[in-house]
Amino acid sequence: MKTTSWLLVPFIVVLAGCQETASSVADLNSPLPVNVAPVTGETWYQPPVGVTWQWQLLVPDGSSLNDSYDVAIYDVDLFDTSEATIQQMNVSDGRKVICYFSAGSYENWRDDEASFSGNELGNTLDGWPDERWLDIRSSNVHRIMQERLDLARDKGCDGVEPDNMDGYLNDPGFNFTAGDQLAYNRFIANEAHKRGLSVGLKNDLDQVEALVDYFDFAVNEQCFEYDECGLLEPFIDAGKPVLNAEYPADDWLDDANAIDQLCNQAGTLQFSTLVLPLDLDDSSRHSCLSEG
Template sequence: MLRLPKSLTPLLLIVCTTSLILTGCGGGGGGSESTTVVKTWYQPSINTSWHWQLLGDINTDYSVELYDVDLFNTSSEQIAALQVAGKKVICYFSAGSHEAWREDAALFPEAAIGSALPEWDRERWLDIRSSEVHQLMLARLDLAKSKGCDGVEPDNTDAYLNDPGFPISRADQIEYHRFLAEQAHARDLAIGLKNNSENAAQLVDLFDFTVNEQCFEYNECEALSVFIAQGKPVFNAEYSAKYKQNTTERNLLCASANALQFQTLILPLELNDSYRDSCTL
């Protein structure tokens, strides 16, 4: 083992007492070394209740523990007010698509902007391998930190399953997830895995929760139970009109969600709070 000069010992002690505390940081004794990360960022429990609203004036009247809101559309004052009221705040942004209306849209290089997302106007896939894209995502994480968000929800991180206009592989996608998770945690931000049930087992260790859309409608929920097994919540939203219009369908959905210990909401696709029903017991 390489021995450190005595002059470096104080520096090592400083490194070992930062917000990410590492045990096994120093050396001697000749035994095997282990590295344990003490997580200082927010970690929701599997029973955390939530509200998800990305459009419209945020309805602050829900008696829930967590709000998931848009990073750009929500001011630091609104975030602080929610926190004063005892809520944790997760901030949504797209990490895999270029949204033409965002305030930083002009900063993305044209070479990193690919195919259009079907059914989503003025939105195109990003080349997640691009170093320029990585730097812009770091800026978004910095924005989340500066606004006081407790965590982030990066969306559209499944380009390899679509037609993004770039040869993005599953390995590229996994590496991008790792990059986002490590950088969020370096800023003391929690981070959620958005959808990506296909890779849940491989990614669960990196993420603090998952936000899923329509796993009951598409019979994809079982793969997400790896989060529950680790004490990490599954925040699920279902959009199908049958859950809103048919009491029997809604009751069946909620029975299944509660059996899996998922936090399931029935919401409008626009996520504008025009309708909300919760399966939480």
């Protein structure tokens, strides 16, 4: 999910301060260390640069996940994808399955939504009215995310894509810092690795250099559109892929020159770039990679 951080007006700042006061009673008894070392010694999937992939998080009513693409990785929703489907793709089809969940936001439709406390819920995410930012300093939030990683492991996921890992750059309604975010993101990565799960860094471009040693790949939205792709090069330099998605206008796929230009840029950077609908519902798709 791509969010923006540049529209901050005074009354929002005041509101954020009020929410921070309300959140001061949250369970913050287990602050996360920033300078923790990356987990080593475990075995987990480490995808190569240039890996092929498909990203479908939404399955329209009356249909099923489209598993017909000849790709190495499928990125699917952790909660909505059944263990049987994951096992089919993983064992029978020989694909790796990355499981998506939000690590930085509360979603009011998830199975574990009642596990969160009200004082851990911040502002609504821009463009996503059913989601609210989480107080990532809360030990209860940490516990819930550990349980989600347990679920990913138990379902047979090869890795995870934790989303909304950049709340500090937005307007979360809490005064947590870049250091708090760095500590939390390292915590999520290390907890994934402890469970034998590969883990991808979602967006959070400003902290790439501090996090590249902790994550196995990057998942990015619209770095070409926002001219941010250079910030992801440390992943490629480390031999780790960048899974990039662009969300163009509806008629963009009819523009062969625009497609060629984008794919040439992606090829130069060695990014695994897809052109997808914002809903990630498989209603359209263009891959800049050779598949099959």
